[in-house]
Amino acid sequence: MKDRNFRWSRRDFAKSLIASSLLVSSGWNSKPEPRFDLMKEVLRYRKLDAYATSVFTPASIAQHLDYADRFGIAKMFVANPMHQIRLTPEEFRDHNNKVLAAVKQHPDRFIGHFTFNPQYPKESMEEIDRCLDAGMTGTRLYQQVKINDPLYFPFIEKLASRNILIFMHGECQMGVGGYKMKYDVKKVPTISTPDDFAEAARRFPEAMFQFAHLGGGSDWECMCKTFEPYPNIFIDTGGSNNEENMIDFALKHLGEDRLLFGSDNSFYQSIGKIIASGLTDRQKEKLFYGNYQRILKKGGFHVD
Amino acid sequence: MKKINRRDFCTAALGTALVTQVSGLSAGTPLTTGKEDAPFIIDTNVSLGNWPFRTLKYAGAEKLGAKLKKHRITQAWAGHFDALFHKNIDAVNEALVNECNRFEKGFFQPFGTVNLAWPDWEETLRRCHENYKMKGVRIYPSYQTFNLTHPDFPRFLSEVTRRKMILQIVGDMDDSRNFHPIVNPRDYSLAPLVDMLQNEPNARVHLLYWNVRVSAKLLDDLMAKTRVMLDTARIESAGGVEALLEGNQNQRDRVFSFGGMEQTISEIPWSRAAKPVPADRLTFGSHAPFFPVENNLLKLFESELTLEQTRAIMEANARKLITT
Amino acid sequence: MWIDINAYTGHWPYKELQHNTLEALLKRMDRFAVDKSVVASLNGIHYKNTQTANDSLLGEIRQHRLSKDRIIPFAVINPSYPGWELDLKKCAEAGFRGVRIYPQYHDYLPEDPACLELVKKCKELGMIVGLTIRMVDSRQRSWLDLPQVAGTAMGEWTLKNFMPLIRAVPDAPYFILNIANGLVVDAADSDLLKKENILFDTSGRSLSFMPDLISQYGAGKFAFGTHSPILDYLTGMLRIESLRSGEASEHDKERMRSGNALRFLS
Numbered sequence: 001m002k003d004r005n006f007r008w009s010r011r012d013f014a015k016s017l018i019a020s021s022l023l024v025s026s027g028w029n030s031k032p033e034p035r036f037d038l039m040k041e042v043l044r045y046r047k048l049d050a051y052a053t054s055v056f057t058p059a060s061i062a063q064h065l066d067y068a069d070r071f072g073i074a075k076m077f078v079a080n081p082m083h084q085i086r087l088t089p090e091e092f093r094d095h096n097n098k099v100l101a102a103v104k105q106h107p108d109r110f111i112g113h114f115t116f117n118p119q120y121p122k123e124s125m126e127e128i129d130r131c132l133d134a135g136m137t138g139t140r141l142y143q144q145v146k147i148n149d150p151l152y153f154p155f156i157e158k159l160a161s162r163n164i165l166i167f168m169h170g171e172c173q174m175g176v177g178g179y180k181m182k183y184d185v186k187k188v189p190t191i192s193t194p195d196d197f198a199e200a201a202r203r204f205p206e207a208m209f210q211f212a213h214l215g216g217g218s219d220w221e222c223m224c225k226t227f228e229p230y231p232n233i234f235i236d237t238g239g240s241n242n243e244e245n246m247i248d249f250a251l252k253h254l255g256e257d258r259l260l261f262g263s264d265n266s267f268y269q270s271i272g273k274i275i276a277s278g279l280t281d282r283q284k285e286k287l288f289y290g291n292y293q294r295i296l297k298k299g300g301f302h303v304d
Numbered sequence: 305m306k307k308i309n310r311r312d313f314c315t316a317a318l319g320t321a322l323v324t325q326v327s328g329l330s331a332g333t334p335l336t337t338g339k340e341d342a343p344f345i346i347d348t349n350v351s352l353g354n355w356p357f358r359t360l361k362y363a364g365a366e367k368l369g370a371k372l373k374k375h376r377i378t379q380a381w382a383g384h385f386d387a388l389f390h391k392n393i394d395a396v397n398e399a400l401v402n403e404c405n406r407f408e409k410g411f412f413q414p415f416g417t418v419n420l421a422w423p424d425w426e427e428t429l430r431r432c433h434e435n436y437k438m439k440g441v442r443i444y445p446s447y448q449t450f451n452l453t454h455p456d457f458p459r460f461l462s463e464v465t466r467r468k469m470i471l472q473i474v475g476d477m478d479d480s481r482n483f484h485p486i487v488n489p490r491d492y493s494l495a496p497l498v499d500m501l502q503n504e505p506n507a508r509v510h511l512l513y514w515n516v517r518v519s520a521k522l523l524d525d526l527m528a529k530t531r532v533m534l535d536t537a538r539i540e541s542a543g544g545v546e547a548l549l550e551g552n553q554n555q556r557d558r559v560f561s562f563g564g565m566e567q568t569i570s571e572i573p574w575s576r577a578a579k580p581v582p583a584d585r586l587t588f589g590s591h592a593p594f595f596p597v598e599n600n601l602l603k604l605f606e607s608e609l610t611l612e613q614t615r616a617i618m619e620a621n622a623r624k625l626i627t628t
Numbered sequence: 629m630w631i632d633i634n635a636y637t638g639h640w641p642y643k644e645l646q647h648n649t650l651e652a653l654l655k656r657m658d659r660f661a662v663d664k665s666v667v668a669s670l671n672g673i674h675y676k677n678t679q680t681a682n683d684s685l686l687g688e689i690r691q692h693r694l695s696k697d698r699i700i701p702f703a704v705i706n707p708s709y710p711g712w713e714l715d716l717k718k719c720a721e722a723g724f725r726g727v728r729i730y731p732q733y734h735d736y737l738p739e740d741p742a743c744l745e746l747v748k749k750c751k752e753l754g755m756i757v758g759l760t761i762r763m764v765d766s767r768q769r770s771w772l773d774l775p776q777v778a779g780t781a782m783g784e785w786t787l788k789n790f791m792p793l794i795r796a797v798p799d800a801p802y803f804i805l806n807i808a809n810g811l812v813v814d815a816a817d818s819d820l821l822k823k824e825n826i827l828f829d830t831s832g833r834s835l836s837f838m839p840d841l842i843s844q845y846g847a848g849k850f851a852f853g854t855h856s857p858i859l860d861y862l863t864g865m866l867r868i869e870s871l872r873s874g875e876a877s878e879h880d881k882e883r884m885r886s887g888n889a890l891r892f893l894s
Contacts, residue, residue, distance in 0.1 A: 036661035038862060038865055038866060039870060042870075070870055071870065185777065185780055186779055187779075195423060217768065218767065219391065219767075221392045221643075222391065225392070225424055226423060240833045241768070243768075243860070244645065244856060244858060244859055244860050244861070245645070247860075248646070266833065268835075268866050269833060269863050271863075271866060272860055272862040272864075272865070272866045273860040273863060276660075276860040276861045276863070354639045354641075356641035356674040357674050357676070358680075359681070386641075386644065388772075389641045389642045389770055389772055391642075391643070395644055396644075399644065484674060485734070485735035486733060486735060486773075486775070487772050487773075488772075
């Protein structure tokens with residue numbers, strides 16, 4: 001004989017269904033006041049997306065703007081996604097030109113990040129000047145050279161002198177980083193790991209570094225614990241991963257001033273996990289907007 | 305040397321109900337003194353937390369503590385199951401301390417862990433010693449991501465020794481035939497200890513559940529060339545403790561019964577020791593709550609041990625290890 | 629009304645979880661106005677004999693006075709282990725409304741005869757079958773967790789890995805949970821997935837733009853799910869609540885909040 005404790009009787013089911021329908025049909029276009037209004041909570045916070053990427057097709061741009069409107073993102077700091085390319089001067093200029101074109105189309109929504117490759121020092125130095133003159137505000141560096149490679153030193157000095165946040169993609173997962181090289185996931189050996197960032201931060205205490213995407217699929221506990229002693233390493237919370245406690249853990253180890261909001265084009269996860277976290281309203285405000293604005297202000301790049 | 309009166313001790317340690325079920329124990333001569341003369345026990349090998357592959361009957365400090373106390377165990381050295389699997393080790397150590405504190409003060413001695421594969425292992429060790437006041441640490445090379453060949457291991461051993469902490473090294477947690485199909489512990493060797501400990505004569509190294517990983521030769525080397533201690537958790541077969549203390553050379557013929565047929569074997573089949581293991585190198589370890597506590601208590605009574613040997617294994621050796 | 633069709637309590641061996649007890653789950657439900665949750669025991673995923681985990685969950689629910697009306701238990705069943713038929717029968721009699729299966733953790737394939745048998749029995753008993761595409765992202769998994777790792781020859785499982793089972797028992801009621809690694813299946817299977825007896829929860833990262841998915845599958849295909857306490861509690865909810873009126877009517881949103889789940893759970 002079935003225990004009826006967890007199965008709805010027809011009566012209970014009908015009641016629930018009717019209640020559910022009544023919520024909708026009480027007025028054809030109205031809905032009752034929800035007990036927890038998630039969208040109201042989301043839209044309470046102004047947002048700066050410190051890590052938006054786009055391939056800059058019309059469809060991609062349109063979708064970015066749609067997300068920005070939907071979730072109250074005031075500005076998106078955009079660049080091209082990482083590609084497994086050599087990133088020659090021609091390639092990095094082309095990347096940056098695409099960004100500039102998109103920014104020109106939507107100057108009130110997009111702000112550009114530029115890329116370069118220190119293996120081409122002269123061209124890279126020139127490109128930095130060109131991009132800054134064109135209104136870009138920071139870097140979007142990838143995996144061609146590690147952040148703590150001496151090739152980067154003159155660039156770090158230059159960017160630090162201008163109080164520009166040095167944003168680079170990094171990874172920290174199985175098969176990368178060396179701490180448990182069990183699986184070869186075919187990542188290039190020049191990709192930067194948290195330890196590489198730590199070394200760069202020690203060498204250049206006056207520079208500001210941003211490690212990409214806490215939720216990018218890497219071991220976020222390892223990232224936070226590695227960066228804990230370095231106040232000049234910031235991290236954006238973007239990425240498709242939204243494990244519970246990720247944001248609270250980052251707060252515990254990095255404090256409330258070093259976390260930046262980023263989407264990495266995973267908007268539901270990037271926002272949901274912050275709203276679900278145990279951060280106070282003020283801490284969420286700083287994460288979504290205040291911290292990045294403060295950093296941008298140092299270089300004169302603050303919005304509004 | 306006086307043989308312990310097993311009946312009285314069993315009654316004290318195991319409870320009357322169990323004693324009546326234990327067969328083959330010598331009745332002995334009743335002690336003129338009371339049960340309170342029976343030794344107390346330090347259990348050097350218990351674990352707290354959740355074992356992921358099975359619900360354990362005495363999981364957690366409250367249940368396990370009550371069970372151990374019932375069997376005259378006055379102190380238990382506890383690791384945490386999460387140490388085998390977690391990356392965030394400091395959180396595990398903190399959880400271990402909190403769990404220990406859920407029972408009577410001082411009963412559970414926390415033995416935290418360190419994972420040399422993590423870049424902050426030195427800080428973890430420092431916290432174990434200075435923040436959590438731990439007497440030692442416990443490592444699990446078959447589960448954690450390093451073993452004794454890790455380049456940092458000599459430095460780790462040196463640092464543990466400098467801090468006057470005990471280093472417990474766990475051979476295994478479970479019989480390999482029981483392993484979960486997707487969770488595969490790794491093989492590793494304890495042999496590097498012999499040379500490493502020549503450089504650290506003051507190191508206090510203690511092997512738990514060690515038997516599967518220690519050959520006869522390695523056991524002889526560890527006993528002769530180092531001060532490594534061993535626990536009793538995985539000593540198997542009838543009279544196993546006694547056989548370890550006597551070594552192969554003194555093995556009597558023993559008659560075993562297999563499927564109704566008797567077979568005489570001239571040495572204990574499992575025995576690893578060519579040479580006797582001194583009684584002052586053994587500590588009582590139950591591997592509870594994974595193994596029933598009674599298992600390891602009974603091992604002491606099926607072996608012909610003197611009172612001094614029994615006290616040494618039950619308590620004195622561990623007390624010396626933790627207080628030296 | 630909100631019904632979460634994908635929640636857990638219990639322990640995960642490789643990481644300390646937050647909010648992983650029944651009490652903590654109920655508090656979250658209160659905080660975020662979720663009325664009911666379908667819950668399975670995380671412990672059962674790493675047990676070979678899963679029934680002790682199911683018994684513990686049931687015992688916990690019965691002890692906790694507030695949970696009986698709000699927690700709907702699903703059993704973890706391992707069809708590769710002896711006695712599973714009796715376990716399933718006991719769970720059905722005790723009122724479990726469905727099962728969740730974990731072929732990767734219990735080391736069998738969805739198309740193995742025992743698994744097919746389990747799903748057929750579930751169908752006969754009117755029990756829902758929960759198929760979880762993945763528990764945690766392999767890129768940050770423990771070294772002792774599953775060997776299927778993204779970027780290696782043995783990559784993570786996708787929805788495709790479960791299609792042989794769904795093809796073999798096409799009219800069982802299914803919840804497909806935490807859809808990661810894409811919704812792409814063979815052409816012949818995509819019609820199968822659109823049938824009314826299959827529901828997707830909203831926790832998975834492959835649900836990257838809901839308006840497009842609703843156009844493709846219809847609002848009747850989705851139900852609120854959190855995959856808590858592994859994933860955060862609100863992303864699954866945000867996928868529904870962020871839909872504009874032109875993308876989903878209030879009626880459709882209410883179906884995704886609870887109506888679609890109610891269809892299966894009654």
